[in-house]
Each structure stands twice: as C-alpha cells, then as structure tokens.
Amino acid sequence: xxxxxxxxxxxxxxxxxxxxxxxxxxxxxxxxxxxxxxxxxxxxxxxxxxxxxxxxxxxxxxxxxxxxxxxxxxxxxxxxxxxxxxxxxxxxxxxxxxxxxxxxxxxxxxxxxxxxxxxxxxxxxxxxxxxxxxxxxxxxxxx
Numbered sequence: 001x002x003x004x005x006x007x008x009x010x011x012x013x014x015x016x017x018x019x020x021x022x023x024x025x026x027x028x029x030x031x032x033x034x035x036x037x038x039x040x041x042x043x044x045x046x047x048x049x050x051x052x053x054x055x056x057x058x059x060x061x062x063x064x065x066x067x068x069x070x071x072x073x074x075x076x077x078x079x080x081x082x083x084x085x086x087x088x089x090x091x092x093x094x095x096x097x098x099x100x101x102x103x104x105x106x107x108x109x110x111x112x113x114x115x116x117x118x119x120x121x122x123x124x125x126x127x128x129x130x131x132x133x134x135x136x137x138x139x140x141x142x143x
Contacts, residue, residue, distance in 0.1 A: 023054065031131040033140050035061050041122070045129035052124045057081075062114035064089050064138035068107065072125040075102035079119025085111045087134045110134050 028036030029045075036057050043051030054077070065087050074081070074097075082094035083103060089112040096116060097103060105111050133139040 025056070028055065029129075030141050031129075031139075032063060033061070043127065045125075045127045047127050049127055050124070051127050051129070052122060054120060054122050057115035057119045057121070059115055059117050059119075061119075062089060063112060065110050065112045065134040066131050066138070067110050067134070068105070068125070068132070069130055070126045071107045072105045072123055073102055074105065074113070075122045075124075076100070077120040077122055080116035081113055081119050081121060082116050083111060083113045085109055088112075089114065 023039035023041065025037045025039045028034070028038050032055075036055050038053050038055040041052040041054055043049055045051040045053055057079075074083075076097045076099050078099050081097045082091060083097065084090060084094050085105075086093070087110050091114065094114070095103075136142065
C-alpha cells in the first residue's frame with residue numbers, strides 16, 4: 001500500500017512538472033500593468049467558463065486597486081505576494097501570502113496586489129476575465 005501511494009505521488013508530481021514545462025509564457029494581458037508574464041493552464045480566460053492561469057511578477061510589481069465581476073482564487077506558487085482589500089493600494093496595511101497559501105477575492109470586491117519578491121501565482125476563476133480599476137487613471141489600457 002505504501003509503495004502504491006508513493007508511485008501515485010511520484011506520477012502526480014511528474015505530471016505537474018511536465019505541465020509546468022509545457023506552459024506557453026507570454027506578456028501579461030493589456031488590463032495588467034507592463035512587466036508580468038502569464039500562461040494559460042486550462043480553459044480560456046477570454047471566454048465563458050472556468051479557467052486557470054499562472055502569472056509571474058518581478059519584485060515590486062503592483063496591480064492597483066481593482067475588482068472583477070466574478071470571484072477569483074489566487075494561490076502563491078513561489079515568492080511573496082502582498083495584498084489587501086480596499087480602494088487604494090497601501091503596502092503598510094498589506095497582508096502577505098507565501099508559497100502554498102491562497103486568498104479568495106470575492107466578486108466586485110476592491111483589492112490590490114504587489115510582489116514583495118519575484119512571485120508566481122495561480123489564478124482560478126470564471127471567464128470571461130474582466131478587470132475594473134477603482135481609479136481609471138490606474139488602468140494601463142488607457143495609457
């Protein structure tokens with residue numbers, strides 16, 4: 001039984017590693033500030049239905065206060081992610097997530113994030129992905 005459990009675990013880990021190697025990384029979408037990279041794991045964030053993406057942020061990268069019309073689950077795969085739920089990014093009041101931890105951002109809840117170190121996250125949500133900034137001046141699509 002222990003051997004079977006060990007073999008199953010090894011196969012799962014090998015599958016995860018293989019999937020990570022085959023992800024196609026590209027520049028972040030226009031709704032996010034420049035500097036991020038992302039890859040689609042499953043689904044299509046531009047269409048209706050469940051999707052999973054991964055995003056890489058360099059140290060200091062920030063997404064100002066915004067919200068989405070649907071709930072999203074943000075899990076940290078590596079690094080340290082600062083976050084908060086308010087109408088303005090405030091690093092002094094930020095909570096921090098590290099690898100293995102996650103937060104759920106409820107639909108229409110204003111929130112923000114920033115990378116305290118190079119950080120990779122996995123975001124699970126329902127598409128189509130939409131982002132609305134609290135302050136329209138923060139929206140990179142208008143610059």
